[in-house]
Amino acid sequence: xxxxxxAALRAAGTAANGEQDRRAEIxxxxxxxxxxxxxxxxxxxxxxxAVGLTKAGLYYYIxxxxxxxxxxxxxxxxxxDEQVIEPARRVQDPQARLETIVARxxxxxxxxxxxxxxxxxxxxxxxxxxxxxxxxRQRDYVDFIADTLxxxxxxxxxxxLDPTVGAFxxxxxxxxxxxxxxxxxxxxxxxxxxxxxxxxxxxVLNRGDHSNPGNPGTG
Amino acid sequence: xxxxxxAALRAAGTAANGEQDRRAEIxxxxxxxxxxxxxxxxxxxxxxxAVGLTKAGLYYYIxxxxxxxxxxxxxxxxxxDEQVIEPARRVQDPQARLETIVARxxxxxxxxxxxxxxxxxxxxxxxxxxxxxxxxRQRDYVDFIADTLxxxxxxxxxxxLDPTVGAFxxxxxxxxxxxxxxxxxxxxxxxxxxxxxxxxxxxVLNRGDHSNPGNPGTG
DNA sequence: AGTAGTCTACCGACCGCCCGGTAGGTTGGC
DNA sequence: GCCAACCTACCGGGCGGTCGGTAGACTACT
Numbered sequence: 001x002x003x004x005x006x007a008a009l010r011a012a013g014t015a016a017n018g019e020q021d022r023r024a025e026i027x028x029x030x031x032x033x034x035x036x037x038x039x040x041x042x043x044x045x046x047x048x049x050a051v052g053l054t055k056a057g058l059y060y061y062i063x064x065x066x067x068x069x070x071x072x073x074x075x076x077x078x079x080x081d082e083q084v085i086e087p088a089r090r091v092q093d094p095q096a097r098l099e100t101i102v103a104r105x106x107x108x109x110x111x112x113x114x115x116x117x118x119x120x121x122x123x124x125x126x127x128x129x130x131x132x133x134x135x136x137r138q139r140d141y142v143d144f145i146a147d148t149l150x151x152x153x154x155x156x157x158x159x160x161l162d163p164t165v166g167a168f169x170x171x172x173x174x175x176x177x178x179x180x181x182x183x184x185x186x187x188x189x190x191x192x193x194x195x196x197x198x199x200x201x202x203x204v205l206n207r208g209d210h211s212n213p214g215n216p217g218t219g
Numbered sequence: 220x221x222x223x224x225x226a227a228l229r230a231a232g233t234a235a236n237g238e239q240d241r242r243a244e245i246x247x248x249x250x251x252x253x254x255x256x257x258x259x260x261x262x263x264x265x266x267x268x269a270v271g272l273t274k275a276g277l278y279y280y281i282x283x284x285x286x287x288x289x290x291x292x293x294x295x296x297x298x299x300d301e302q303v304i305e306p307a308r309r310v311q312d313p314q315a316r317l318e319t320i321v322a323r324x325x326x327x328x329x330x331x332x333x334x335x336x337x338x339x340x341x342x343x344x345x346x347x348x349x350x351x352x353x354x355x356r357q358r359d360y361v362d363f364i365a366d367t368l369x370x371x372x373x374x375x376x377x378x379x380l381d382p383t384v385g386a387f388x389x390x391x392x393x394x395x396x397x398x399x400x401x402x403x404x405x406x407x408x409x410x411x412x413x414x415x416x417x418x419x420x421x422x423v424l425n426r427g428d429h430s431n432p433g434n435p436g437t438g
Numbered sequence: 439a440g441t442a443g444t445c446t447a448c449c450g451a452c453c454g455c456c457c458g459g460t461a462g463g464t465t466g467g468c
Numbered sequence: 469g470c471c472a473a474c475c476t477a478c479c480g481g482g483c484g485g486t487c488g489g490t491a492g493a494c495t496a497c498t
Contacts, residue, residue: 038257043483053447056449058448124257161418168399173388187384199422199423273475442495442497443497445494452485464473
């Protein structure tokens with residue numbers, strides 16, 4: 001989970017090396033605890049204790065609880081940008097681009113879901129300005145997926161699917177992974193990523209109708 | 220949102236009619252506020268004010284904050300049982316059953332997502348015994364969907380999909396609706412339900428491979 | 439080598455506030 | 469007179485956050 005180091009570095013500015021390490025550890029621990037207990041149910045003392053500091057000592061490194069949350073969510077959003085969106089932007093073919101998006105996003109979650117899960121679950125813990133910032137970036141992401149679906153529709157590969165609904169539904173499928181996936185479970189991360197990616201593609205691609213010959217109706 | 224009345228009635232036992240109404244209003248308001256702000260960020264005073272009582276007055280009707288949460292989640296789970304699982308159980312054909320599950324669950328969410336959303340987002344606010352109860356019922360639901368997918372696989376309509384992963388993915392797609400659907404949005408509830416249901420069926424049904432002729436790889 | 443000053447990395451004690459919850463009334467309809 | 473349906477006033481406690489202090493490493497000067 002050393003990835004949060006980057007966010008810590010960014011927040012630390014021109015600090016000494018020891019301070020960078022400590023700060024990274026704090027961000028990492030906070031993300032883990034926020035993820036497990038939720039933001040509001042986590043006290044500053046919880047985080048301090050987890051990194052072997054007192055509350056006052058912790059405040060040497062952080063500005064406040066809200067800033068901690070915003071930093072973690074900003075990091076998660078950066079991760080999404082760098083690991084999912086940017087690589088996908090370089091893929092021209094819409095179907096391949098969609099596969100890239102789903103597979104990379106799903107992989108991020110199976111690797112470490114803390115920050116990414118906080119990103120979607122703790123929005124109301126942010127200050128209004130910070131929330132607007134994060135929500136805007138999230139909307140850009142959904143729009144990017146919707147645009148990809150629209151491109152697939154223009155190719156005739158997708159028929160009769162609203163791109164926005166499609167994008168939200170795929171995102172829901174992906175995000176939910178963090179609720180049920182266990183690294184020590186029956187399937188390993190790569191298998192889960194592959195399964196979900198296949199489902200996502202299948203969900204949006206047009207393969208004729210799915211009317212059910214043996215089905216008297218949905219009543 | 221009068222549906223919570225039932226849960227209130229159940230909790231009230233043999234109370235007078237006026238008390239039933241008041242209690243139902245409390246449960247309804249609490250569900251709405253928990254949904255909007257989250258359980259931990261909602262104070263008993265918030266709920267009391269919303270129903271025009273003081274905190275002490277509210278305690279005439281409720282036993283405590285945790286019981287309130289558990290009652291709301293129990294109601295949501297009852298709703299799922301009665302409106303989704305039981306009707307679906309009566310559908311023999313697996314594909315029709317799956318359509319029933321998705322459409323009915325999605326419709327519940329577009330109609331009133333408060334209690335159902337609390338049900339999945341506030342589990343850690345419960346006491347351990349209560350949490351075990353709710354989690355058990357949720358697992359039963361996912362198993363029910365997975366069994367339906369397994370039946371479809373036995374029919375040859377689904378190939379190469381892990382039923383458990385499939386069930387979780389569909390649930391994620393459905394639950395996420397509560398995060399983006401707005402009753403005053405571009406699409407009405409029925410359209411959203413229909414779109415999501417079609418995507419869900421398409422996601423699991425086997426329609427040949429989706430390999431991409433114009434795709435040099437997923438780089 | 440000694441020592442005075444400085445800075446980092448903390449800690450113990452404390453602040454005001456709000457929380458969930460309660461004790462003990464008060465009021466109004468039957 | 470009684471009881472349902474509230475209220476005012478309060479409790480202990482934990483919260484986020486701050487304050488003044490300090491051990492110890494490091495530097496600067498004599």
